[in-house]
Amino acid sequence: MWAYVVRRLAYSLVTVLGVLLLLFVLFFLVTNPDDIARKAVGEKAPPQALEQWKKNHGYDKPRFWNQKHPTDTMLVDHFRRMLTFDFGNSDADDTPIWRRLKSGAGPSLSFMLPLFVLELLLTISLGLLVAFFRETYIDRMGVILCVLAMSISTVLYIIGGQYLIARVLRWFPISGFDPSPSVIARFLAIPVLVGLLSGVGDGVRFYRAVFVEESGKDYVRTARAKGCGEGRILVYHVLRNSLVPILTQVVVVIPYLVMGSILLESFFGIPGLGSITFDAINANDFATLRTMVYLGSLLFILGQILTDVSYTVVDPRVRLE
């Protein structure tokens, strides 16, 4: 297994290099450093200030090839800095990006973790419920409700949730955030609810399909023939044997736990990484944006390795070679 993990890591490194190359193409080849600098230093700044800014941010170097110092180029810089996690300063206001990441990770996690756990519990239990009642009107209604829920744009859930819960019913604050433990829950209530609603349709449908397929298998039939109760079968046999697809689904979400949700965070005023990304888009802050994409990819790749390894734990039949 260790050989596998090492090989997997080596392969991941290649993927990371691919991601970095793509980021270079997107953020250094297509964009013009002069424009980024102009936006950052302001329209009234003299040309020297512009040059100074470009120098401070490393945008004054040649892109690929430097006759005198072959390693002193944007390309080399980009790879070196990203691989050593030296992200530099924001293009918009010169804040160190690391400081931003630190300040944003907490709020994102405190919002995404409850959302993730609740969503997992809700979708799996609803999925079980619908699978339990399969082929009855509850099942058909459930599937239709799921498709309906999936067909509504997240944007509409946001508008509706805020309008109804915060303005009409006055249950929770409309937006905002305060990390102190006594008040944090009330700020997260509506965004978590909206997140749940917008994800539940997709999730329930997925788990229903998994459970229905699993419960058609031979061993389940045997259990049923032995007189095992349907509820017991679902929980003890079907759920347990569906852990692999569940795990796969869970890992996909891991990067978002930290990276946050751009849409929900920025609209509800949660100062997490998602809303940092949103601000970076609006401020043309390329340095922050590419860091975010890079970190998101890293987390995803890590998550995939973890899934593969955890398969062996969950399902002894799986062996990594």
Place this chain on the structure above:
Amino acid sequence: MEPYVLSNAVAVGLLAGLLWALVSARRSRVWRDAGRELLRRRPIALTVFLAYVAIGLLDSLTWVSASSGGTPQGDSVSLHKPRSTIDRLFPDESYREKSYSAPLADREFLGGAPLRHPGRHLLGTDILGRDVVYQTLKGARVALLVGGFTTLIAIPLALLFGVAAGYFGGRIDDAVFFLISTLASMPSLLLLIALIMALGRGPAQVCLALGITGWVSFARVVRGETLKLRELDYVHAARALGASDLRIVLRHIVPNLMHLVVIAFVLTFSGLVLSEAVLSWLGIGIDGSWGRMIDQARDELSREPIIWWNLVSASVALFGLILAVNLLGDAVRDILDPRTLRERA
């Protein structure tokens, strides 16, 4: 060449391609049966979807003509512009108001002055007095463009890379797999945003960006399926008979992937249209889309008295299309392939 001629040509080309695909599909019994089955299972969803397509087509063919009426103070600008059938059904001079009016109202919403065209606005007008029915109808073309045009970018890409990787294997497979895992490991919304920021803003750029991010997961499926097909007896037989690789791929592999293509098309479609709504919300969507309308209208919901008709019209139109496509997608998947794509639900 005028740009509108080009866009007409694209529309006609798409339509012709679609018709050709339908006609050639009718020749095969499998496809004919599948079509019947779909019609039997989802008659309503199919009709609704076709209605959207019809509206989109009506709005896609544009031509310049000075024929349409024209009062003395006529709008000479639009007379010189290419206009579609939909544009002609809602000429400015008989549908334009000064500002908001409620559905079927005869007075202005703000101030209460009499409307120019009382009772003509089934769904009211927006802040600039433009008819909401008209704008909602115009949105159909954008949605189809986003969904359809983008899948037309994504699917050939996926086929090309997926088949090449699966069929030839070796170095090519390594390279393609590297490309796929690189793209797949980037958070899709972020990659989309980065692409649009790099490519610039505009309908073509948005479609291209969606296409570039959209082909990856499908390419994986194609690759897996090709791996299986490659080992089938008749492919081995064809190879033994000395058929060229190109011929094998075109005659034996690709046709057997078509059911996956159809499923992928329907399943990706709704995701793409919803993505555009999110992009609009982030301020980088396409002009005239329902997403843009929702974005413009979300503030109006807080107006007192409330202005709901813009938001509701765009949302219902969007919802209707997505629901129809989702229902069709489910059915198509069940009919054509009950197993392969299950994991991608």
Place this chain on the structure above:
Amino acid sequence: MTSARGGLRAGLFLLAALTACTNDPYPAADAGKKLLYLTFDEPPKTLDPQVAYSTIDHLVIGNVYDTLLEYAYLKRPYTLIPGLAMQVPTPQVLPNGKVSYRFRLRDDLLFQDDPAFALDGEGSKTRQVRAQDVAFSLARIADPEVNSPVFETLAKIDGLREFSERLTKLRAEDPRFAQRRIDEQYALAGPIPGVRVAGPLELEIVLSESYPQILYWFAMPFTTPVPWEGVARYDGREGRDLFSEHPTGTGPWKLVDYDKRLRIALRRNPNWYGIRHPEWRAPGATYPETGESGDAAAGRLSPSVVGRALPFLEGIEFRREKESIPAFAKFLQGYYDASGIIKESFDRVIRNGELSPEMAAQGMSLSKSVLPATYYLGFNMDDPVVGREAGEQGRKLREAMSLAIDSKEYTRLFTNDRGIPAQSPIPLGIFGYEEDYRNPYRQVDLDRARALLREAGYPGGIDPKTGAPLKLSFDSPDTSAAALLQYQFFVDAWRKIGLDVSIAATSYNQFQDKIRRGAYQIFQWGWVADYPDPENFLFLLWTPMGRTHGGGPNTANFSDPRYDELFLEMKALGNGERRLELIREMRAILERERPWIELFHPESYLLTQAWLHNEKSPGLSIPTAKYLDINAEQRAELRSAWNRPIRWPAYAAAGLSVLLIVPGILTYLRERQ
């Protein structure tokens, strides 16, 4: 196992969420405090007083740094009063034609406590404010590395430009020089003749030409005293803050929390002279005894505040609100103390120009003021079609386009009539604004516009070269849905006279690029006064301010020799008959040439809650928080009365889901049998 712990956590979370069922966004501990709650949408770019230029930057900096001069709180037109200085100086013309101003600082002024002053060790210390600190600020403005936006304007100070050049040269020649402490660098770069420190508290400013507006600059944060210790210490290295995020000021408030994306908190600065020396009764630290006619009626001159020492509040809390609608909803719930009115809720809040009965019943009050600002559409005069190259033809085209735009309708649709149609660049409240002046090209007249188009060679809007309507482009860096709707309004208006204007809304970078290349035709812009003087508006059309060539704010690239001549004379004069004459002639040039289509001067409607006292909209971006007072008990009472949650739908939803599940189970049992 993870799911069990996760379930526990989720359960706790749910429980917490349910019991905390309140929409109060603040910690309970702050409930009774005299804190002012306000909002900001975009975070400040910088808190460096020599650099900051935006309204939100000044909202923080203005409260943290005091200026030598201030504006009288209640007086209109705006009048300067002494702040940190003992009096408002009068100009003296020197024998060599230069003009001198002498400032004397108050005795015993202190900076706020800060570790930067503890040069030899730990802890927070302070030190006295000296004339040298003002000189240091002016040197910073000239320092190219500081990148101050006002350097060009203040380069009228004798020798400031030469100082800047010397500094650059020394830094380039000697790398060791650039490593020295910042105040030593300035000292070595030599004295600035126009900034003479005449004594510990005495400062003389000498201008190389007459520029009466200079005094207004001493009422802005750019010239506030700055301690070199703060600049030297907060360099962002080794975990230290940046000076642009760590102010070391002299004002009534000090910054205690600066989380740009969430919260900016200010609290009383115990070192402020008004708090340490109320017995001075200094004009900047005492509530004024007289005001305008309306002030007494608005409760701004109640005996309980008049003549009392400032400030009244304990602190200010700014909360980030990116979206205007939630922010306004929170204001209506009582969680903000003052707010503008968003257009979405305008009809609910305002009836016939007055506060609606419901709002009045909640005890809110409304104050209106026309801002010293002008919004306009501009033509790029360097453009071959709409600009000066097209000569007579271009001028008539611009005139025709000007005649098609209805400002009144525009403000009705987009600002709820908050704004008065503009006739010239100069807004109400600024010298040179004449109430009865009507610009003949700013009245809507489509027939005349069509006639002018015909004369311009575009009959019916048709461009003879193509046989189709003349194509123009409206360039903008704003792609938001709201902005596009507004541009569409102009496009529709021009369409009525047969012109085919398309909106080219691009990203900021692409727009910048177009500006640099001069490849733009029509744009929309606004200008808010820095100080109440017509020069601050008319310079926007002065040739040396040209955008494409000089990078100045004259985005129209307007250039007219006669206008420039008049401008130079007008600038140097004090307000009077001759100045008005010059302004009228300049206005006539603009009226005919139409580089701008003046749209409107915005009007601000400010809503304040019943518990907030003494509010008066300043118009200019100047700090007023020290004059405000809050009744914290009343606020707490009203807040809880306004925000009782409606709970029954929660119970109803729970009941409904039970109703759904039970028949489900029954059906299941039946079908399984």
